[in-house]
Amino acid sequence: MTEEELYVQHRGVYVPIALHPLESLKYAEEFTVRDDDIFIGTYPKSGTTWMQEIVPLIMSGGDLKPVLTLPNWDRVPWLEEHRAIELKLEDRPSPRILATHFHYPMMPKSWFNSKAKMLYVMRNPKDVFTSSYHYYKMATYLVDPGTCDEFLMKFLNGKVMFGSWFDHVKGWLNAKEKDRILYLTYEEMIMDLKGSISKICSFLGKSLSEEVMERIADHCTFKNMKQNKMSNYSLVPKQFMDTSKSEFLRKGVSGDWKNLFTVAQAEFFDSVYKEKLKDVDFKFIWD
Numbered sequence: 001m002t003e004e005e006l007y008v009q010h011r012g013v014y015v016p017i018a019l020h021p022l023e024s025l026k027y028a029e030e031f032t033v034r035d036d037d038i039f040i041g042t043y044p045k046s047g048t049t050w051m052q053e054i055v056p057l058i059m060s061g062g063d064l065k066p067v068l069t070l071p072n073w074d075r076v077p078w079l080e081e082h083r084a085i086e087l088k089l090e091d092r093p094s095p096r097i098l099a100t101h102f103h104y105p106m107m108p109k110s111w112f113n114s115k116a117k118m119l120y121v122m123r124n125p126k127d128v129f130t131s132s133y134h135y136y137k138m139a140t141y142l143v144d145p146g147t148c149d150e151f152l153m154k155f156l157n158g159k160v161m162f163g164s165w166f167d168h169v170k171g172w173l174n175a176k177e178k179d180r181i182l183y184l185t186y187e188e189m190i191m192d193l194k195g196s197i198s199k200i201c202s203f204l205g206k207s208l209s210e211e212v213m214e215r216i217a218d219h220c221t222f223k224n225m226k227q228n229k230m231s232n233y234s235l236v237p238k239q240f241m242d243t244s245k246s247e248f249l250r251k252g253v254s255g256d257w258k259n260l261f262t263v264a265q266a267e268f269f270d271s272v273y274k275e276k277l278k279d280v281d282f283k284f285i286w287d
């Protein structure tokens, strides 16, 4: 099926209609954000599921119950997904932990006047592309990616779900609420998960012992999360995700783009990246 059949344009970006019917997008825009809300913001395939595991564990002080009893989409629901209305997010007790793939200007109007915090995670876009390429093959609510070249052009032109990676990242990096946004990268989490957990704790004002942070880091390794059926997407019916084509928790590494890109594709990607991010001074640690 085509983009026109499976996606709807919301503020100029494609969103898959199966997950984000128009009433959900309206609900999200008009959502009343509370000062103690904690948001996890990502462009798709940048570390959302990982954070949906880490942040509840930090908030529970290392108690595994929330991550072993609730699927990640109920534990940390997406603000803009159809389930948000069913879950009645407006009635949930504080502090709520919410995920979003929204670009910065799409955030609920009330976000901008709140004190809510945002944990914004970025990942090497070549790895985001690679993870997406495999995911688009298995997720039946998305348009088949076609060849790697075809998907590359769509990705670089933002003709994919949630639009352009470049616009997403630039929008959030230029947000004016810097005091309540913590910028993280997937790569730093790969290199030092406990250090990232400690950073998140400080940002959220949670004081946890070294031992608890170590326990959280251990639970949140790729290997351990893959065993957790509340987080590994094995509860999703086959008709939505065909795991014979790819798994949701697929490889969990940085640099897998090297197994997909040709030299010419990587060079082309890098030239677009250089041009589009020329005004950004954030020090990314990826290649």
Ligand code: PPS
Residues within 6 Å of the ligand: 042, 043, 044, 045, 046, 047, 048, 049, 050, 127, 130, 131, 132, 134, 220, 221, 222, 223, 225, 248, 249, 250, 251, 252, 253, 256
């Ligand atoms: S989504 O669809 O936007 O919610 O996807 P998202 O969760 O953002 O990204 C999925 C990728 O994150 C990887 N992942 C992890 N990597 C390392 N460690 C842990 N614990 C972990 N959990 C999820 C997941 O495997 C996807 O990346 P790829 O490269 O496809 O493996």
